Amino acid sequence: MAWVSNFSWLNHLALHEERLRGYLNSTEDYLTFLCGPRRSHLFLPMALVYSVIFIVGVVGNFLVCLVILKHRNMKTPTNYYLFSLAVSDLLVLLFGMPLEVYEMWSNYPFLLGRVGCYLKTALFETVCFASILSVTTLSVERYIAILHPFRAKLESTRQRALRTIVALWVLSVLFALPNTGTHGIVLQHFPNGTLVPGSATCTVVMPLWIYNCIVQITSFLFYVLPMGVISVLYYLMGLRVSPSPTVLSVSLARSCVFVSICGFE
Numbered sequence: 001m002a003w004v005s006n007f008s009w010l011n012h013l014a015l016h017e018e019r020l021r022g023y024l025n026s027t028e029d030y031l032t033f034l035c036g037p038r039r040s041h042l043f044l045p046m047a048l049v050y051s052v053i054f055i056v057g058v059v060g061n062f063l064v065c066l067v068i069l070k071h072r073n074m075k076t077p078t079n080y081y082l083f084s085l086a087v088s089d090l091l092v093l094l095f096g097m098p099l100e101v102y103e104m105w106s107n108y109p110f111l112l113g114r115v116g117c118y119l120k121t122a123l124f125e126t127v128c129f130a131s132i133l134s135v136t137t138l139s140v141e142r143y144i145a146i147l148h149p150f151r152a153k154l155e156s157t158r159q160r161a162l163r164t165i166v167a168l169w170v171l172s173v174l175f176a177l178p179n180t181g182t183h184g185i186v187l188q189h190f191p192n193g194t195l196v197p198g199s200a201t202c203t204v205v206m207p208l209w210i211y212n213c214i215v216q217i218t219s220f221l222f223y224v225l226p227m228g229v230i231s232v233l234y235y236l237m238g239l240r241v242s243p244s245p246t247v248l249s250v251s252l253a254r255s256c257v258f259v260s261i262c263g264f265e
Contacts, residue, residue, distance in 0.1 A: 031108065031199055035188065040104040050101050057093045061086040077161035081138045084165045088127040088134070096124055109200040114185050117202035121183045125176035126169075129222050133168040136226040143233040147240055175221070178214045182206040 032038070040046070064086040068074045099120060110117060188199035204211050 030190070031188065031196060035108055035199065035201060038107050040107070043104045046104060047101055050097055054093055054097055057089060061089045061093070065090070075158060077158055078138065078141060080158065080161040080165060081134050081141070084134045084168070085131055088131045091123065091127050096120075096127075107201070109198045110185065110202040112202075117183055117185055118180050120202060122173070122176050122180040125179050125218075126172045129172035129175055129218075130169050132222050132226050133172060134165070136229055137164060137168065139230045139233050143237055146237050175218060179211075179218065182211045182214060 028038075065083055068079050068083045112120065182204050183202060184205035186201050186203050186205060188196040190196055
């Protein structure tokens, strides 16, 4: 039976080589064979959805930032955290979303080079981490304001909120560096070793086990842990204001959904 198995394997290899030879007839076909189709078949519907999100998101978050900056009475510690969230949303909308739409239009080549690949990965990681940390910190502020109102009145100042926000963004940038370092530009080559023109893609270049470890660690630190902290804090607040738990349930649901949206690869 061994010769039957070997014959089947050789037949499969011959079919594979024949198919590969067919793709080698043109560069475009070979790139499709290696990297998939250049343009996503969902480009049109997704572009329409992204356009609506872009317009609504930019206008809404810009107005939030404008109101907080223009009106002195709106410059409260809580609104500073909302300002940080609005800024992170604007960064994604103005820089990340156009790049996502372009990659659906043309998945390769990646035109921004190695530095652009690093910046793209770091941007998405940083703003997601900063948003999650801002939501978690805002939940802590609400907890202190409800359970320890006198302490909140003394300690919850604008200067403290600004220092906390700066620390959150610095921490987000630092934790974004490991995943950013695993990405880079990958170039495809023909079987004879020559470079395939227009084949540059921004993807993971490090061993997958390193990338998986980084994702698991950041998922715990910026998803599981914040979800747990937010849930416990809202539960304690619910015990304090038990006559009206519905409002807190809605707030908890909104916070958890926000953290869930900022998922990981």
